[in-house]
Amino acid sequence: MLMISITDMEKKAFHSHAHRLLRECLRPYGIDYNEDTPVIKGKMGKPALAEHPDIHYNLSHADGIAACMVSDGECGIDCERIRTFRPNVMKRAFSVSERSMVENAPEGMKNELFFRLWTLKEAYVKAIGTGISYPLDTVVFGFENGAITTNVQEFRFRQYIICGGEFVVSVCEKLH
8 A cells, every 4th residue: 555645845835826726717807816815714714805705716725736716606626636535434424325326336436436426525515615514415416427416406516537537626616
C-alpha cells in the first residue's frame, strides 16, 4: 500500500491556486478579486462577496487539483483525486441504495463510483451552505444512461472525470 501525504505547504499552494482561479473567473464580471476584497461568511461559514451579493462562488481543492465555480445563483463545487475510499465514510454518508451501488460495482470501479457520489454530495451541501453537518445519507444520487439522478429538487448537477480518470469534479447549481 502506498500512502501519499500532502504537506501543509502543498495544501496552502492548492488553496492559493483556487483563489487565483477565482480571481480569473471574476474578471468577466468586472470584479478585481484580491486579498483585500471584502468577503462575508454565511451562518455556516460559506463565503460570499460583500459588495456583490448577486454573484456566488465556491472553491475546492484536493491533492493535485483546485477548482472554482462562479454563478448568478447558489452553487457548489467539489473535486477529489480518485483513491482508495474509507468504507466507514460510506456507512455514515451514503443511502442504502448508494452503498449497494458501490458494493455491487466491479472491483475496479468501486473507488471511482464512491468519489463520484461523494463529490456530488459535497457540491450540494456547499451550494446550500451547510457543509457536511447536513444529513448526507438523505441526499441520494444515482446514474442512469449517463445522466445523474437525484432526489434533490431545484438544483442541477454536472460531473467531470478528468486527467485520464485521476480526478472527479462535481458541480451543483440552483435552478432559477
